[in-house]
Amino acid sequence: MNKEIKIAENSYWVGYVDDRKVPFHRLILEKGTTYNSYLLKTDKATVIDTVDISFGRKIVDNVKEYMDPAEIKYIVINHVEPDHSGGLPALANKAKDAIIVTTELGAKELKEMYRLHDREFLIVKDGDKLDIGGKTLVFFETPYLHTEETMITYCIEDKILYPCDIFSSHVATYDLFNDLADEDIIEDFETYYKLIMHPHRPYVQDMIEKIRDLEIDMIAPSHGYILREDVQKYIDIYEQSSKATTEDKQALILYSSMTGNTRKLAKELKLGLEERKIESKVINVKDNSNLEDIKEEIKAADVIFFGSSTRYADLVGGLEEVLKELKEMDLSTKFGVAFGSYGWSGEAIEVINDYLNDTNIKVVDSSYVIKNTGMDNLRFPIRVKFSPGEYEKKELKDSAHLVADLLIA
Template sequence: MTKEIKVAENAYWVGYVDDRKVPFHRLTLEKGTTYNSYLLKTEKPTVIDTVDISFGKIFIDKLSEHIDPAEIKYIVINHVEPDHSGGLPALTNKAKDAVIVTTELGAKELKEMYRLHDREFLIVKDGDKLDIGGKQLIFFETPYLHTEETMITYCIEDKVLYPCDIFSTHVATYKLFNDLAAEDITEDFEVYYQLIMHPHRPYVQDMIKKIENLEIETIAPSHGYILRDNPQKYIDSYDRMSKPTNEEKNALILYSTMTGNTRTIAKELREGLEEKGIITKVINVKKNADVNQIKEEIENSDLILFGSSTRYADIVGGIEEVLKELAEMDLSDKFGVAFGSYGWSGEAIEVINDYLEDSNIKVIDSSLIIKSTGIDDLKFPIRVKFSPGEIESQSLKESAYVVGDLLLA
């Protein structure tokens, strides 16, 4: 039997150290990484997260040195990416009666990824608790840290936070605990934050609010070092690095409308941007058609949103006169977004986007958002069929938040 690596009383590390140069998110991890999984040997034995999909058999062999996997009652999956959930198929094959604990979206994705439709899932939300026999777990949803389904787990009795990717480092270490590290881990910790978490920093602030009243003695993430020496230092570091900058940013919303639907979209976008602290000006181009004045407004803005209704597959109002001027302007330091309402196919929005692509403005589209933030449920250009209802209004607000965060980065 290998030496037990204890995280807390009756809580053990059962992960895998990957000391290769590891391909990861279009990067190469020169220092390797670890896939940290944890076993809580309580009356209802519980595993928190697993390992990369490449190491499922090794994971089960290691786990079996601590416990017969058939005895496991709960498997907590904080985050479904295969570097953390990849050991789940091998584990569920052995732990045939174990209940999988995750968020609603997490359950949906795990069922599809690993064909687990016949397994029992326990869906948890913010503040839900689970008694595992001698210990209580409490769960908090942390969407977009760094994917939408993510949650974190806190053990009340042990005062241990299990936050999966949050507070991680990409270092292959057999020492595992930050107080045993041969060198200062601050740089590795902050580089990981910048690469993985910083694009989602508003959600980092939300997460910090959720954990601020927890008594945390150890942070046990799913990559790299377990933080048992001064864990508050690392929470404070995330707080500092994720706070908004004080630099003032300006947005300009230009639109033309037929029946007022595009005006409503512009209003929703403005409200969302202003909630992010971005000074936002809105101009109805149909009523204010002075192209030279509008060009001056564009030059004084950091973000410009161009919107139009669609009429007979075309743009309405005078906004095309403005769009024709963009190719002759230097917009390389600005972001541009196309938006609009439509009743059928909505060609005007795509025509606007074509004009933006023909200029040197940085066009915000779905590809840029996914690559910058990992968010894939918001679509750019922004298209709304007829007038925005409650669901569309919420989506518009979220789109404005995401665009605002990109501007403030």
Template sequence: MNKEVKVADNAYWVGYVDDRKVPFHRLTLEKGTTYNSYLLKTEKATVIDTVDISFGKVFIDKLSEYIDPTEIKYIVINHVEPDHSGGLPALANKAKDAVIVTTELGAKELKEMYRLHDREFLIIKDGDKLDIGGKQLIFFETPYLHTEETMITYCIEDKTLYPCDIFSSHVATYELFNDLATEDITEDFEVYYQLIMHPHRPYVQDMIEKITNLEIEIIAPSHGYILRDNPQKYIDIYDRMSKPATEEKRALILYSTMTGNTRNIAKELRKGLEEKAIDTKVINIKKNVDIDEIKQEIENSDAIFFGSSTRYADMVGGLEEVLKELARMDLSDKLGIAFGSYGWSGEAVEVINDYLKDSNLKVVDSSLIIKSTGMDDLKFPIRIKFSPGEAESQDLKESAYVVGDLLLA
């Protein structure tokens, strides 16, 4: 047996150190990384997260030094991305009776990714507990840190938090523990936060609130150093770096409407923006508008929403007169968002979006949102059929929240 790596009483590191230059999220990890997996060797032996899909066999060999995999009762998957769940197929093949513990969305994704439709899953929700025989785990859902299905696991007896990607660092380290590091790890820790977590900073604040009352002596993430020396320091770094900007931001909503549906969309967007403390002004662009006055409002704003109803595949009112001015303005430091209502086709929204792309506004579309946040459930530009109902109103608020978060970055 290789030298065992003990994290806590009957808790062991069974991961893999990848000391190559690792391609990851369109980057190259020059310092490599670690894939941290943990075995809790209790009466109901439990594995928390696995390793990258490339190292499934090595993972099983490592795990087998500690336990016969057939004895494993639970496999906790905090996050389904293949650098964490990739060892699951190999492990599930050995631990044939093990129950897979994850969120509802996590279960759906794991079943599809690894053809595990016939396996037993335990679906968790916020605050659920699991007795694994000598230790008790408690789970918290942490959506969008950094994908929607993510959760974190806390061992009550060991006072150890297993947060998967949260509190990680991309470093290939054989020391594994931050108190054994030969250099200050703070920069690597903060760089990881900026690259992976910062686009989701509002959810970081939600996560911190959930763990505030936990007594945490060890943070055992899924990449990089295990934080057993002053773990609160790293929680504080996340708290500080995820706080919203204090500088006041302004949004402007310009719209033209026929029957009031687009006005109703504008109202919902305004509610969401104001809940994010974004100072928001709404202007109905009718046929006769003072272009110079509107241009000044645009200059004074950080994000501008342009909306119209669709009539005969085109915009209504005086909005197009405003849009024609955008290409002659320097708007490079501003966000531009197209929205509108329609009954049959909704071309007006796309025409607006074309005008925005012809300017130097930073256009908020679905591609930008996915690349910056990973969220794929909200669609930009914003198109609502007729007037927004309850579900559409909630989506509009969520869309406004996302734009607000981009402004507060």
């Protein structure tokens, strides 16, 4: 780093500009990217986020231009993904007494990723404050933006928000500040939002509420431009883009139950969908033998849940007759979800999923969810052993919420 890059009084950029074509999330970043890291040189010197794991030595060298890394008191890790926490091992090796500040889940993951079990961690939650000697940091948990452990950091005195991946853009720029850019950065900013944040839009709304009353003069993210001009414009883009648009979306829940447990699952799924303002219809195929009517309902729906209890490793009722018809239908614009209750191994649920995979419907299984949202806390197909208790009911609603979110354009 050849020049001092100051973002506020006693606060400096110590990141790395990666101007290659960078492989990232199965994409190639044609414009490269930046790994933004920040040094707050206060009485209790603090680093907020680091750089990609490939450039750990760079952040150490950059910090050395301002101070001895051994004097660092805190290292804040907002998000443990290696493009932000990757410089932590190298920095922590020099800053041997530094306390690592992160969420509870973040601490668990960092300890395992970098073998930091012997280091001191400060676990923070929503609204917790930290005096770093001349500046005060406030922390807010922002789960699933874009992984479960994430948080954001706000400096009260500087009115700067450090949101890690949130409000980022993938551009390799040595100008760093948006008001110095020689081109409009909105397209890159919006593209980043759509690719990384939009799958988690309900959580974007939660984040917006948490920062709504903060005085924010600057947003210092961990990729791309630091936003110090028209800051509210970028916040507004996130707020407007993440608003739910469930108008005219319809869900259909088809099921066949043996003892009534799968019916209970269908009921909870319906409640969860309706909490997301998705119009939902439930049909017990055992009581409705008109196959053509059911096919018309399927054609009208945006997402169809197919559920069955398991009896002797097989489906029950008339659901299989419906599933056999799907292959001849164009379901390419629809989502399909398998669910069911069981007492032993629950083969019927997997049989349903096999039928769905033999069509052109978008099958919501664990692979699809992880690839499209990065979330791994819910299991698809949806399986519940015997009757759902309170824990299972919550998971069913959470699963319905996730599927509803997939429907939101």
